[in-house]
Amino acid sequence: MAHPRNDKQQTNRVYVVRCSHYEQTEEKIAQLLDAMGGMEAFVQPDERIILKVNLLSAAEPDRAITTHPAVASAVGKRAKAADAKPVIADSPGSGHAYNEQTLRHVYETSGMTDAAEEAGVALNFDTGYETVSYPDGKLTKRFDVIKPVLNADGVINLCKLKTHTYMGMTGAVKNSFGVIPGLSKPGFHAKLSDPNHFANMLLDLSTLVSPRLSITDAVVGMEGDGPGNGSPRRIGLLLASTNPLALDVVGSAIMSLPRQHNPVLLAAEERGLAPNRVDDVELVNADGGCVSIEDLRADDFDLPANAGGVGLESANWWQRSLMPLFKQALTVRPEVVEERCIACGVCRKACPVHAISIGANGRDAARIDDGTCIRCYCCHEMCPQDAITLHKSLLYRLVERF
Numbered sequence: 001m002a003h004p005r006n007d008k009q010q011t012n013r014v015y016v017v018r019c020s021h022y023e024q025t026e027e028k029i030a031q032l033l034d035a036m037g038g039m040e041a042f043v044q045p046d047e048r049i050i051l052k053v054n055l056l057s058a059a060e061p062d063r064a065i066t067t068h069p070a071v072a073s074a075v076g077k078r079a080k081a082a083d084a085k086p087v088i089a090d091s092p093g094s095g096h097a098y099n100e101q102t103l104r105h106v107y108e109t110s111g112m113t114d115a116a117e118e119a120g121v122a123l124n125f126d127t128g129y130e131t132v133s134y135p136d137g138k139l140t141k142r143f144d145v146i147k148p149v150l151n152a153d154g155v156i157n158l159c160k161l162k163t164h165t166y167m168g169m170t171g172a173v174k175n176s177f178g179v180i181p182g183l184s185k186p187g188f189h190a191k192l193s194d195p196n197h198f199a200n201m202l203l204d205l206s207t208l209v210s211p212r213l214s215i216t217d218a219v220v221g222m223e224g225d226g227p228g229n230g231s232p233r234r235i236g237l238l239l240a241s242t243n244p245l246a247l248d249v250v251g252s253a254i255m256s257l258p259r260q261h262n263p264v265l266l267a268a269e270e271r272g273l274a275p276n277r278v279d280d281v282e283l284v285n286a287d288g289g290c291v292s293i294e295d296l297r298a299d300d301f302d303l304p305a306n307a308g309g310v311g312l313e314s315a316n317w318w319q320r321s322l323m324p325l326f327k328q329a330l331t332v333r334p335e336v337v338e339e340r341c342i343a344c345g346v347c348r349k350a351c352p353v354h355a356i357s358i359g360a361n362g363r364d365a366a367r368i369d370d371g372t373c374i375r376c377y378c379c380h381e382m383c384p385q386d387a388i389t390l391h392k393s394l395l396y397r398l399v400e401r402f
Contacts, residue, residue: 003154003210012246015032015285017032019236020219022219023070029238039081043079044153047084047154048087049087049152049155050124050149050152051076052211053066054066054067054170055106055178063232064230066110066160067160068160079156088107089149092182093182103125107123129150137208141376143208145179145180154212156212157172157175160216160222161217161218162230163257172247173206176206176209177205179205179209192375213242218235223298224302225304233298245275245276249277250281341365341366343358347378352378368388
């Protein structure tokens, strides 16, 4: 799964244009792309390009839950004009089966059906996915990824700027979570209940997807208890960058989200990824002139009540009831094959949360504490004896079939 960027390297530069209403979107997207060298800088003729929108749920565009269809249409037109083959795609959020019926309903309700028709681009109805090994992941080395993304020549990331009760905000980096099929998502939330772990998984996934271009729909964003239950907030901006992290740094600053409540930026700093602070971002307008972040901030932005994420103690009663089920049944569990294990300790050293012991309870083989395990699969990736298998529960296998 390689999505080369046509020699466009990730930079700290973020392009910004003001866009008061979605009626202006086509004109403003053209200004953004022209400032970046045109769509031809990101796509080539006959390439299959996924327009990775945010389709969290079947919500009308004016609710600001999903990427606005005007943004998808405008980008799709430019990609098609460059002789590429753009396809609108996403897997809706947790709890939604990744099947054709779901996709049709979400596309229709969110306005993506009309956007695709207007732009003359395709909608994805391929509901397959494959397990992808990602040895370069710092935390997570294995993902289920939807086939349209796996089979694409390139990805253009069309995210929505919203608050997020768990991660503080959702933007370009977190939009990559949509490449995981819907009913596989709860397992990540259940096992990565520490926001730092979840943020590190998102950074791994964003790097795996490697979008050539990311555009943030902040014409109307979401404030309050997002990403699905907040309130629309007119911000009046469109932003673009080759670096998803740079976009999120600026998005966080627009919201005035405190740094300690943005786990993605904190995790990026721990990894030495740049930029992770707004002072390190070069903000420019469509004419190449400098822009001040102070001119972009949205006054009195309503942040989530629990920005930054908390554990199960603050979850709803039904979330507390179902989370253990998701944790055990909707994730693939690493298991030790004792007859192959030589107790070399490689898996123990690879485990980022110290969930593996050697020689515990009089056993010579490695032992994985399932309660501590976060399903990063580092042990599976690193075992030199192929002594750690990945077990799917009966419920997981049933979900896979539907």
